[in-house]
Amino acid sequence: MSVSTPGGTQRPSSDESTAKRGAAGAKPAAGKAPGTRSGAGQTSGRRPAGKGPGSKGKGRKPVTPVKVSQGPAWGPIALFTAVGMLAVGIIGYGAYAVIEGTKSWQERAAEIPGIINVRETDPKHLEYERHLPGKIEYTKYIPPVGGVHNNAWQNCMGDVYDAPIANEHAVHSLEHGAVWITYRPDLPKDQVEKLAERVRGKEKMMMSPYEGLDAPISLQAWGYQLKVDHADDKRIDDFIKALRVNASIEGPNALCANGVTETGTTPRDDAAGHAELVNP
């Protein structure tokens, strides 16, 4: 351990500094240190007893000189470069995966071009004290994206409604994490079918035609809205992936079942058979 190799030509000062910097693991130090040492090599300052920190590396020194000949050691350089690049690749990919994987649904929603985030722009609009029965005027966002609503929610178990439904129940479904797809009644049948394929059989999804839309298709989640022109628009799937269930105010256990299954834009909160079960 303390034995110096024949060419053991370390000056204590450089030896120490190398070890210290090396131990600190600082990248700039690792680059600088060899430069210092090359100078030290020429001034053959002998020092038998290894100064603690540096001696660790000396133990293995005798092995390598045999392999390395005069001139640049291309083999090891290539090896180092290859290993280094591999390491950088692994670390880079890992970092990318971590960053992508931990992107919140809010961040991913914000990246959808054209999305409206009322939670951010108009949070007051979404606040309410208690459920209100009967008709409620929703004028600010059409279709509505949140705010006060009826006691009963619209059934959102992958229900494809063929006629308009009541805003007052639909908004409650949004609160429970549903994505509500609405379309102008004149949307071509094949596009309606493409939308329905995204809804059928999937809880926390529902769709209905909507009179007076200013775009062919409009998607709603609690506090979010996206208007698109065609059912093939990829943003529809991005919206659903980011916001279905995630946008729920009440979490993934909020019910979509046992809601209002009737169509018609008149709210049915006072109708017998509904209010009794929901929100006990």
Next chain:
Amino acid sequence: MTTVTMAETPVEEIAPARPGPRYSLFALTLAIIVGLVLGYLGGLLTPFVTKPGDDSPEAGFARDMTTHHAQAVEMGLIAYRNSDNPAVRQIAIDIATNQQGEIGMMQSWLRRWKLDPTGSQPPMAWMPNGAAMVRDGLMPGMATPEEMEQLRRARGREGDILFAELMIKHHIGGIHMVDAILMRTNDEEVIEAATRMKNTQRTEVNILRQLLQDLKESAKDN
């Protein structure tokens, strides 16, 4: 990247003077540093690499079984509300609460795995030929919208029989999906939960079959 380029230059400088020892010490130090850094980063990244991914069978199962369970909850709640048969109401509420609890469990898996409740693949894509089993968005055993509407409207013995029939079919489809995940996962928590689901649903199928038989016999008697 920077580490590599900086490392090259000194090596070239040193080589002519005292190639062996210089290079060796430097190499060893660098190897140790790189090793430590890699090890540390590897440790940091391991949970992200080993957790089920977005298209994994585990994530597919958690999402699709949530959907499958959600309909069982709906059927159970409908029967609990509409039936006047104590045995039917008993098993209906048992199924509804149990499966809703399991939905919460599966959703928290997804959250822990940092995955959305919604996948990028079609339903059942995690099972071989799984996507082919889906009809109109419905997974094996799931009731059609028409059947659900029938169940909502049915009352009395007719409703009880329909509930038992639909739920037996539903559970058998569910057990099929459970078997599929048990063949594909090594995740202990998923295996444990899936096994429990299978046992529970099997027992419930037996109870429902007995119930159905009783209901049909009492219909004949009258």
